[in-house]
Amino acid sequence: MRRFKTSLLAIVVAASALAQTASEKPSVDVRRVGARLACQCGCKDSVATCSMLECSFSKPAKERIAQMQAVGMSDEQIIQAFVRDYGPGIYLATPNAWGWIVPYASVLLGLAMIWLFVKRFRKPKALAEIGPDPALEKYKDQIEKDLAKLE
Amino acid sequence: MENLGSLAILLAFCVALYATVASVIGGVRRKPFLVVSGQRAVYSVWVLITLASGILVYSLITGDFRFAYVAEHSNRSMPMLYKFAAWWGGQEGSLLFWSWLLSTYAAVVVFTNRRKHRDMMPYVVGVLTTVQAFFLVLNNFIANPFQMLATDKLIVAVPDGNGLSPLLQYPAMAIHPPMLYLGYVGFAVPFAFAIGSLITRQPGDGWIHTTRRWTLVTWLFQSTGVLLGAAWAYHVLGWGGYWGWDPVENASLLPWLSGTAFLHSVMMQEKKGMMKVWNIVLISATFFLCILGTFMTRSGFVESVHAFARSDIGKYFVTFLAVGIAATIYLILDRLDYLKSEAQLESVISRESSFLFNNLILLASCFAVLWGTLFPTISEAVSGNRISLDAEWYNRLMVPIGLFLLFLTGVGPLFAWRRTSLDSLRRNFQWPGIASLVLVGALVAAGVRQFYPLISFGFCLFVALTVIMEFYKGARSIAAKNDMNLLRATVELTHRNTRRYGGYLVHMGIVLMFIGFTGHAFNQSEVKELNKGDTMRVGAYDLKMVDLQQGENENYQWHRATMQVSKNGDPLGALEPEKRFYKASRQGTSEVGVRSRLNEDLYLNFGGMSDDNQRAVIQAYVFPLVSWIWIGGLVLIGGTLVCLVPSKIKMQYARTEVVGVMKKHATLQN
Amino acid sequence: MIIALACVIAIAVIAFILGVRAKDLPEPEPLSPFLHLDERKAAIYENLRDLQFEYRVGKLSDQDYQSTKKDLQRELASVLAEVDALKARLNGAEQVVVQAAVNDFVCASCGAKFEKPLKFCGECGKPMKVAQA
Incomplete structure (x- = not known):
């Protein structure tokens, strides 16, 4: 399950990220930091997910992240360095709990609605099983005749 | 001009009002x-917008660079097809295109129903022309395509235009927006009929019968549009994916999902007279999602709230959406008595319940x-x-939902209407269930x-088997009865109830597409800088660069690599990934x-030239099973077309009423 | 030139929209008051046909088939009854005034009332003697 997810993630992120790096795939570390920085090339993706080829922003940004990591800067420090250079608008927060809760809550709400619907429209069994229906008897011949025409 | x-x-706007x-x-x-x-005003609006569009297209094709729109989205060196496609290539033009499609639809609706639905039609026309008027407001006052370039009050032309975005200069992309728009706009028609029927309290489900075909055609366009978008991303963007959960992609998926839910739940109303409120809600939601989709792609809203505040057009969309949704909700609440359900649920284990879950998952x-x-x-x-x-976020959320939907695709049709006993379930589930378990076991044994x-x-095998069994059982019964071979009996079976068996084909298409989606888990990729004569390896393929060329034409510069492909030593021919730079x-x-x-x-992509400009960066991918997505898409389209063919068996006894009664009724009315 | 063309277009559009003559009005479509009932009837027959087919093909157990068939027939009967009621109301609208008191057809043996004359009682099945034709 995890491997599938990671491979799904990896291919989408890697595929898009790969498109701009010259010779190397960006490492997992670069992607992790890149995902927290908004690409400034005009797309609405992060530095890690910008799918533009030879992007003027995300490509050098990734190289810079890699260099900073090489000298041992932490994720926080790298992000702060970018914020200092490009302003606070570049920072992308991690999805908080709301991002997850709301879709699942909607499923639960839907289930509750189905339950209410079933409860409201469930036919009482007794009603369905009562004996011969006078109306049915009356039209039985006509129905049988029409049914015979069906096929 | x-x-x-x-x-x-401008005249069209007044006439629409x-x-x-x-x-x-x-x-x-x-x-x-x-x-x-x-109704004549509706035809006039069509003529006027067609005239305006004709003028715009004419100036695009002749390259009249006095037009701001032409200068922005066309240039001299573009091929004719893309000059025409520039009609919908930019903001102003695409909104005009929207208007034109809507006016075309409205004219068709008015013409085909000119003698029908006397009570309902005026309101249907009213709804359609209200939407039309809204878009004409945008065309006239917000995003006018007939703005001219001027310096000092003097209209001037620029020597050449910027050209259509090169990403859009691709055949599938030229027809992708029209397909999507045909879908987006088309949902306005069933919505208008639903509202018309609600206002006039029509007895029966007239609006559903009238718009059934219409909804299907619209859904077909929408599906084709979404698929073309995926194919375009796969073949042009060069990142090897077909779906990136981009807001614009999502905008096209939203009405497709709710429209699919509507196509299913409408059966509940046709078969049992239930869920009438829900169907109105669904078609309204679909329509407003279409408007929202247009809004999201046209206003910059999803990029940032700040971008939204800057763009004028967003406010108009928000106002229209707010007023439209409020009015629809009011109307539905006001007519709840008319929408009362006619039937009840006989059993929880029934087709009805499976439709409820289908709706839940799609929504x-x-x-x-x-x-x-x-x-x-937000x-x-x-x-x-x-x-x-x-x-990743989308995949984590959508993969389980998608799988559950796939499961329902197979299970739903196995439940009988009204009630399904364990015995019936066993008959239908046994063999497909066992076969899928065997398959899963075999795959585990094979190392997956x-x-x-x-x-x-x-699930894919399960659903595929249920669909095949459905066809086989039906065909066998017909073959035995009418003495035909099985193939002819299958055609006969499908022809007898095109909606149902076309629907099964659509399900089959979905299964094939899921096979393609699943292949995603086994992708492989490799990137290397290569010079002429260098080799690389991805999966079981050996790649050798035999040529590296560059050149330019009037539209773009290009680099092209010729890669010799072989697998286990067998030569498989050459592939030529190319990189273009539009000037x-x-x-x-x-x-x-x-x-x-x-x-x-x-899949080979020319990523670019290396920093020293000596070697080419080649990205090589192996995508297992990805073709099945396109095959599944074709099956889905074919299945929908089958649904559109009229069924062979007509209900003969539908109108068996006494003529005398009719006459009396007619005289009574006067 | 452009101005003239613009005027022509505007006038043509206005003339087309406003110049509706009496003969342009569409012939009103014969509207059956039974339309929605007919549609429901057709839907139920279709359900019945599907049910029969699924049963023959072996997708349904006997028990499911029988009880669903019964349900559908019952629904059909109620629609047919509605059709008859509507028919009687439309047909009888004039007669009702004349014979307001005697518009019930009562079975002599069981006392069941019907809205129209019957040869045999719909309840007990015995022959009915009906006064009016």
Whole structure:
């Protein structure tokens, strides 16, 4: 399950990220930091997910992240360095709990609605099983005749 | 010229307003003259918008660079097809295109129903022309395509235009927006009929019968549009994916999901007279999601709330959406008594319940996608921090939902209407269930250990078997009865009830597409800088660069690598990935080299030149099973077309009423 | 030139929209008051046909088939009854005034009332003697 997810993630992120790096795939570390920085090339993706080829922003940004990591800067420090250079608008927060809760809550709400619907429209069994229906008897011949025409 | 175009859309706006007023008053007061006049206004709007569009297209094709729109989206060196496609290539033009499609649809609706639905039609026309008037407001006052370039009050032309975005200069992309728009706009028609029927309290489900075909055709366009978008991303963007959960992609998926839910739940109303409120809600939601989709792609809303505040057009869309949704909700609440359900649920284990779950899952996925699309904007508005939701977030959420939907696709049709006993379930589930378990077991034995792909393949086989069994059982029965061979009996069976068996084909298409999606889990990729003569390896393929060329034409510069492909020593021919750089717009694109086979695609992308400009960066991917997505898409389209063929067996006894009664009724009315 | 063309277009559009003559009005479509009932009837027959087919093909157990068939027939009967009621109301609208008191057809043996004359009682099945034709 995890491997599938990671491979799904990896291919989408890697595929898009790969498109701009010259010779190397960006490492997992670069992607992790890149995902927290908004690409400034005009797309609405992060530095890690910008799918533009030879992007003027995300490509050098990734190289810079890699260099900073090489000298041992932490994720926080790298992000702060970018914020200092490009302003606070570049920072992308991690999805908080709301991002997850709301879709699942909607499923639960839907289930509750189905339950209410079933409860409201469930036919009482007794009603369905009562004996011969006078109306049915009356039209039985006509129905049988029409049914015979069906096929 | 430009004045004539401006006049045409301004006049169209006035005429559309007149059409709304005349139709509604004509409907309320029962004045046939006004109603007919309103209908003629609809035709006039079409003529006027066609005239305006014709002028725009003419100036695009002749390269009249006095037009701001032409200068922005066309240039001299573009091929004719893309000059025409520039009609919908930019903001102003695409909104005019929207208007034109809507006016075309409205004219067709008015013409085909000119003698039908006397009570309902004025309101249908009223709804359609209201939407039309809204878009004409945008065409006239917000995004006018007939703005001219001027210096000091003097209209001037620029020598050459910027050209259509090179990413859009691709055949599939030229027809992708029209397909999507045909879908977006088309849902306005069933919506208008639903509202018309609600206002006039029509007895029966007239609006559903009238718009059944229409909804299907619209859904077909929408599906084709979404698929073309995926194919375009795969072949042009060069990142090897077909779906990136981009807001614009999501915008096209949203009405597709709710429209699919509508196509299913409408059966509940036709078969049992249940869920009438729900169906109105669904078709309204679909229509408003279409408007929302247009809004999201046209206003910059999803990029940032700040971009939204800058763009004028957003406010108009928000106002229209707010007023439209409020009016629809009011109307539904006001007519709840008329929408009362006619029947009840006999049993919880029944087709009815499976439809409920189908609706739940489709709407939940619709909501999840909507939430994911809007969440960054919402969180920015609330907390000030922008949040990134990447593809991983969507995949984590949507993969289980998608698999459950796949499961329901197979299970739903196995439940009988009203009630299904365990005995019936056993008859239908036994063999497909056992076969899928065997398949999963075999896959595990073959070394596949990932959870989701195992589940997915299992469900795919299950659904495919149920669909095949459905056809086989039916055909066998017909073959035995009418003494035909099985193939002819299958055709006969499908022809007898095209809606049902066309629907099964659509399900089959979905299964094939899921096979393709599942292949995603087994992708492989490799990147290398290569010079002439160098080799690389991806999966089982050996690649050798035999040539590296560059050149330019008047539209773009290009680099092209010729890659010799071989697998286990067998030569398989050459692929030529190419990188283009469009001069006018200063943008690069990829022409990927793809070797498509049923089991896997070899996908080569020319990533660019290395820093020292000596070697080419080649990205090589192996995408297992990806072709099945396109095959499934074709099956889905074919199945929908089958649904559109009229069924062979007609209900003969539908109109068996006494003529005398009719006459008396007619005289009574007067 | 452009101005003239613009005027022509505007006038043509207005003339087309407002110049509706009496003969342009569409012939009203014969509207059956039974339309929605007919549609429901057709839907139920279709359901019945599907049910029969699924049963023959072996997708349904006997028990499911029988009880669903019964349900459908019952629904059909109620629609047919509605059709008859509507027929009687439309047909009888004039007669009702004349014979307001005697518009019930009562079975002599069981006392069941019907809205129209019957040869045999719909309840007990015995022959009915009906006064009016």
